Amino acid sequence: MTKKLGMLNIFKWNPKKPIPEVPTFKENLQAHHFVDAGKQLITRENRLFELKKDGIGSKRKLVEEEEDSEAQLAKDYEDLLESVMRTLENSLDRQSPEEQEVLKEAVQAMLQEEEQDKRWEGFQEKERPPWRPRKCKQNHEALLERLVQRRMEEAQLDSKVEIHSSLQQSIICKAKRLKEDLVKVATWVSSCYPEQENVCQFYATLYHKIFSARLREVAEYTLCDEDCVLLLQWVNQDYPNILNGIKIKDVIDHTKFDPLLPEDMIVPLEQQFLIAEEREVSMCLHNILDREETAWKDGEHPQMRDQVYCCDQAIDVIQCFHKHVEFAQKVLGDEAKAQRITSQMKTFLTDYKAFHAKVIRSKQTNTEAVLMVNLSCLIQCRDYVTKKAHLFPEDVKTDCLSLLATMIERSHRHFISNMLKELKDLYRKVGSSEWLKNSDGVCEELLAKLDGHIQKFNNLDKTCCQELLGGMHKEFLAEYVRKMMKHKIKLSDKAQQHMAAASLCLNSERMHTYFTDAGSNMDLLKDILPNLAGLLKLQDPDSIKLELITLMKLYPDLSKGHISAWLKLKGNLSPSELRNILESVTCSQDQLSETQDSLQLNFFSIVRIK
Structure with a gap:
């Protein structure tokens, strides 16, 4: 019996789960399910299209039904598109995940x-519904253009920011809105659009166009220097920085944008800016020079x-100088244009x-x-021009x-x-019989005597002192060699x-040690006297010739006159x-001059002999 009951249970009626009702159009619309709606x-x-196509609408009743259906369908379309466009119009004010889903629905619809x-x-x-084509995408683009225009017009500057110029306020608040909105588009609005729609580029183009129009409007007026700088900075520095921002640069291609300002507006602004900067640099540099000249005339000593x-x-x-040139590069966005200011350095140095x-x-007491201190200034300026040659x-x-x-050479020559x-x-004793004895x-x-003279140069900075003592080292030795060539003695x-x-070698070592200890870096001078001394020791004319060829390779400015004057010290050398x-x-010198690439040491040219 139980078995039979079990079998009966198999055929027992089980009611099916109720089929969920499909939402109506209005329900989908209210739920923001725009795609389904x-x-x-x-x-x-x-369906209406099929009725027309099959010619069924000839019967009066069906025609009336169709007309009623068309009217309602047109009204429903208007309701749908009104909701869709309203959602799209508020897209930059939505940020929650729920709002993002609604925006996706609107875009897809x-x-x-x-x-x-x-x-x-x-x-x-006459064959299509009267509402076709709806041109939703075209209307969407026009809507976004109006949206961007309105947002830029309504942009307000933060009340905490103190800016007195109305022009600056106008530009800065619009730029701030532009940047904030493009970041919104890049971070979450773009994810609501298919990639092929390139919505970031579209928005950026709209903002660029409106911002550019504002700057062009401003540029038509005569601007003060401050506003001129502001405009150029936005064109060449601030606006590119916005477009190259971390969240923006990867989703837009700003190379496709027209220039913020056309060439015929940029050039006059650049000229106005450069004239003002040249005037400012000139005034600044000459104030420095006037200050130094006044202090010198008043007998002041440098600190x-x-x-x-x-x-x-x-x-x-x-x-x-550097502040203004660097500023001009940033404002103009072009190193070559900023180079015009550097001509002020040449003018300043001419006056200097x-x-x-x-x-x-x-003959003033503070002259030395x-x-x-001016020698130090000149060397630092020279080093700056050399290192910043690209400016x-x-x-x-x-x-x-x-x-x-x-000027550096004149200072060195003075000292x-x-x-x-x-x-x-x-020096009169050098090369004399007294020198030969002692x-x-x-x-x-x-x-x-020299040591007492150069102690004062200890107050110079290291680089300046090194160059000056190097020049003194060279001239000191050149005068020593010149005195030796005066023929006061004959080494018979x-x-x-x-x-x-031997005396020359010992003197050379002492002099070189003194100067290098003092700060000279003219190490190449240490072998000059020993090499000349070597000629004195040679007795065979052919050996002297070979040694001279070696010396001429080392010192290409060693002339026939120098050689003659030195060899005349050898009293046992016949005419x-x-x-x-x-x-x-x-003959050897002529051959060497053809193959000589560069002077190893320019020394003998400063050894003046009669």
Whole structure:
């Protein structure tokens, strides 16, 4: 019995679960299910299209039904598209996940309508519904353009930001709105659109167009220098920075945008800016020079820090110049255009040269100190121009370096001339019989006198001192060699020549050690006297010729006159032997000059002989 009951249970009636009701069009619309609502309307539209196509509408009743259906369908379409467009219009104010889904629905519904428009292409106007084509995408683009226009017009500046210029307020608040909205589009609005729609580029183009129109409107008026700078900064610096922002640069291609301002508006603004900057740089640099000249005339001595002359004018000149050139590069967005300002450096150095010449000619008590601190200024300016050569047009850079080199050389020459004047009496002993008897004593006297002279240069900065002492080292040695070539003595035999050669080597070592310890970096000078001493020791004319060829390779400015003057110290060298040697080295010198690439050391050209 139980078994039978079980079998009966198999056939027991089980009621089915109720089939869920399909939402109506209005329900879908209220729930923001725009895609489903749109599909429902398209289905109804397609049915009407089939009725017309089959000619069924000839019966009066069906015609009336169809007309009623068309009117209702048109009304439903209007309701749908009104909701869709309202959603799209508020897209930049929505950010929650729920709102994002609604926006996706609106976008898909809009594109769905665009596809339905395409299905009706090719039909005559009387054959298609009166609402086709709906042109949803075109209307969507026009709506976004109005949206962007309205948002830019309504943009307000943060009340906490203090900006007095109404022009600056207008531009900054619009730029701020542009940046914030593009970030919104890039971060979440774009995810609601298919990638092929490239909505980020579309929005960016709209904002660019409106922002550009505002800047062009501003540029039509005569602007003060401050507003001119503001406009150029937005064109060349601030606006590109927005477009190259982290969240924006990867989703838009700003190379497809028209320039913010056309060329005929940019050029006058650039000219106005450059004229103002040139005027500012010129005034700044000449105020520095006037300050230095006034202090010099008033007998003031330069200040010292840590026992070293502090060169404030070098810092002021470089900072003033560099600040304005760098600023011009940023404002103009072009290094080449900013180079025009660098001509002010050339003008300044030309005036500086005139001031420098007056100081050198003067007999004031502060002249030496002023020249020393100005030497430091000149070297720092030279180093700046050299390191920042890319800031200067080639001709301006060349002229600036030439002016600086002239002034540095004049300063060196002033100090070196004073040194040689102080040592003049002692130099008379070099190459004399007294020197031959006691060369160590003569050398010691020279260095002792020199030491008292150059102690004051301890107050120079390291680089400046190194260059000056290097020049003094070279001139000191050149004068020593010149005095040796004055023919005050004749080394009549081999013994005397060897003794003189040994003295020259010892003197050379002492002098070189003194100068290098003091700060000179002219290491190439250490072998000059030993090499010349080697010639004194050689007795065979052919050996002398070979040694001279070696020396001419080392010192290409070693002339026939220098060789003749030096070899005349050898009293046992006959006139014919000397003539033969000179003829031989002259031929060798001509051959060497053809293959010589560059001077290893320009020394003998400053050894002036009669």
